Amino acid sequence: QPPSLSPPATAPAPDSAQEQLPPPRRQQPQQQQQPPSLSPSAANAEAMASFASHPSGRSSQSGVSTPAFDWLGALSVEQLVDHLKQTDSLAEQAEILGRLKQLRGLDWDTGIEPDCSATVRSLLKEVYYRACQSQNWFILRYLAGLLEKIADQLANAVSSILLLQKQITVGLPPKPREKVITAPLPAAEIANLIQEACGEDSLMAMLTQELLLHLSMFARSHPALLANVLRLRVGLIIQLMGAELARSKQSSVEDALFALFSMSPFEANCLLSNLLSGNEIRIFKLAASRRKSSAFLKVSSPQDMSSATSPSMSQVHSPTSTMRPGRTRSIALEPMTLEETRNIWSRRRKIDGSLNRVPPDFFVRTYCILERLQGLRIGENVITTSLTKEMTKEELKFALAVESFINTVPTPEYRQLLVEATTVIGALVTHDEESRVHLNCIVSLDDLIANANRIFLEDQAQYGANATLCCAKLASEKTSDADDQESRTPTENNPKGYSRASGQLPCRGPHRICHQFYDTPPAGRFGTMAYMVRALAVLIGDSLPVSSAGKIAVNCAVA
Structure with missing residues (x-):
């Protein structure tokens, strides 16, 4: 039986069929016991800021400037283990184990359980299992990166993209940090390239693997979405997804990145497909409401941008939905507000x-x-x-x-x-x-x-x-x-x-x-x-x- 991180007085045995996961702290902030330096509210947001602030975070890739929540840096290894025993927050457990991995490695025995080995790896697997049950995608991606997991079918996904005569880059430019993939490779080598490109940014590394799987699905089922794109730069695509979330939510870059890393795979797939298809560009026609490509929008005066429109759809369809050629869906269009017309072409x-x-x-x-x-x-x-x-x-x-x-x-x-x-x-x-x-x-x-x-x-x-x-x-x-x-x-x-x-x-x-x-x-x-x-x-x-x-x-x- 693996060691349990939950306090023995309150948590049931791991094999219990009625195991209750601790609720997210931002839902019941007053019922959770906080470490002295953490804010008493929005634990997941604070965990995101903490991940970004300490060396194992994602600041190296995303360039996010966040307040310093490096409360782990002031603690010794013994203090980290003591705090790990006391907390039942998934975010804190993941963060502490990430710090322990950085200091002592995955195979270091924490000594939490006197009767059996309790290595950092085994404890990470336990927290990973509990995060799967609660579907906390932010913590899931972070823990998967710490455990150095490799996505299923990663090698096949890369091969599917390369078959379309396209190259792949992972990480953010410039070179040599950005790695180029030009030939099929084993999954382990691809994962190593991603790890080298992303450094210690485990969130970025795992999201890169996910996006490669999504892009391979588009390459097989809807290759037109990748038409006229010679090189897929996954790092820039992740940056773009974060920027679009910040614009749509009118939030800061930090909040947008937290929302991006917290997305389910389905939500990330939808966001990626919308960016690839360019569905947000529309033109208003008085005679008929019909969808047009951005290449056909014409204006006859500098003020004609005010006639642009935005779709108001009673039914939302994925841009990759299967439709017969020549058939169109009825979409009701209404004039854009002045605020909506701004920046539409600069965004495009x-x-x-x-x-x-x-x-x-x-x-x-x-x-x-x-x-x-x-x-x-x-x-x-x-x-x-x-x-x-x-x-x-x-x-x-x-x-x-x-x-x-x-x-x-x-x-x-x-x-x-x-x-x-x-x-x-x-x-x-x-x-x-x-x-x-x-x-x-x-x-x-x-x-x-x-x-x-x-x-x-x-x-x-x-x-x-x-x-x-x-x-x-x-x-x-x-x-x-x-x-x-x-x-x-x-x-x-x-x-x-x-x-x-x-x-x-x-x-x-x-x-x-x-x-x-x-x-x-x-x-x-x-x-x-x-x-x-x-x-x-x-x-x-x-x-x-x-x-x-x-x-x-x-x-x-x-x-």
């Missing part, structure tokens, strides 16, 4: 950027660009036309080289703007069937986006749209050339770009790009890709052929 770009999702034929178009240009530049990184002499259009090695080039930018929403800018240049090259455009230069994608942002702010100022609150200055407020000059900031190739000091509110957009530009749909007259087309004409206009009518003799339509 952040999601796609985190997933490294690109348009169809993106790498083929990039290959065509490099055949006609000397290269592309992002910051100090350059990808040149020499790749076309070493690789073919459809070669996986070329696609990985392009993806690594774009991934030099850490900000996911800006990465997605870089993808859009590359798509615009590819559209120009593709529509120039007579090969009239041969640019003897390296095009800076940063300058292209900066120019597009400048033109966008000019239109915003002309129409008095949302960007006038932060970056754009209304035309009626420009009183002199000096004021106009003060509202500009230099860029590399275009030294006259709008700064952020013009409006009343600070702008949150990274890389000196207005947040409203990130929050603009890609298509339409006032879409981001339209501004990039106009910026491209300014950037390379002198090199383009001109017809007898004085117009550029190249079809620049964006496909």
Whole structure:
């Protein structure tokens, strides 16, 4: 019979059919005996903060800044064992055993039971069993990580993803902390890679294994959810899931991560599928209410974002539900509130950027660009036309080289703007069937986006749209050339770009790009890709052929 951690005066024998688990402390906070340094309420939340604060927590991966609840660090091994005997809280027992494992290892005998061995491993298994009974997923994942458990079918899950010609990374960038999986491996080796990438963050390691199982199910049953994603970066996906929970719950990062690690596997699967499918993007139609893809949303003026809508569904269906082609479900749509319309497209770009999702034929178009240009530049990184002499259009090695080039930018929403800018240049090259455009230069994608942002702010100022609150200055407020000059900031190739000091509110957009530009749909007259087309004409206009009518003799339509 394994040793029991519960006090013998109150707890029944472990083999009792009527074993009663101690209730969660946040449900009955006054009936639990607290350690002196712990708050008398919200024990699970405090346990989460404690896990994050001591060295075996998850702060190294999540970057969470939490108050110091390192009450374990001040206790000796003997004091830890004494406190372990006294407490009947699952959270405290798990935390103390995690500390003992860190100090003495899994096979150290605690001496709790004089008649039999009571190693840290055996006590962890007992607490793990009780956490299974209570379905406390946060503690379950933490204990599973401490016990170094390996998920069933982990090797098969990784193989299913690799069969779709996709690579897998675990852990958070940059390398060498982020580990890449490019070939099938035994489950033990995969678990070791995950452990190396996550360090002592047992919660992150176990959630990584779970997400690999979920992604493998999508790869087998709904591969379209993973379309146009060359490399699945599980660490960034976990970060994205936490950010989406923080946004939807309007909570702090710490609370969102606690909610993420406390989710059941089914809830985590639903959240992951929603992020992969992009169901939150909708367009309102007066004639008929129908679901549309984010690629087809068009606007005819900078204020048209107010017509976006949000689904109000009487029935909720998983985005992976089986439906016959051509059949649609009736979904009642109602106009979004002003608060709901904000940040919808910046969120979409952040999601796609985190997933490294690109348009169809993106790498083929990039290959065509490099055949006609000397290269592309992002910051100090350059990808040149020499790749076309070493690789073919459809070669996986070329696609990985392009993806690594774009991934030099850490900000996911800006990465997605870089993808859009590359798509615009590819559209120009593709529509120039007579090969009239041969640019003897390296095009800076940063300058292209900066120019597009400048033109966008000019239109915003002309129409008095949302960007006038932060970056754009209304035309009626420009009183002199000096004021106009003060509202500009230099860029590399275009030294006259709008700064952020013009409006009343600070702008949150990274890389000196207005947040409203990130929050603009890609298509339409006032879409981001339209501004990039106009910026491209300014950037390379002198090199383009001109017809007898004085117009550029190249079809620049964006496909």
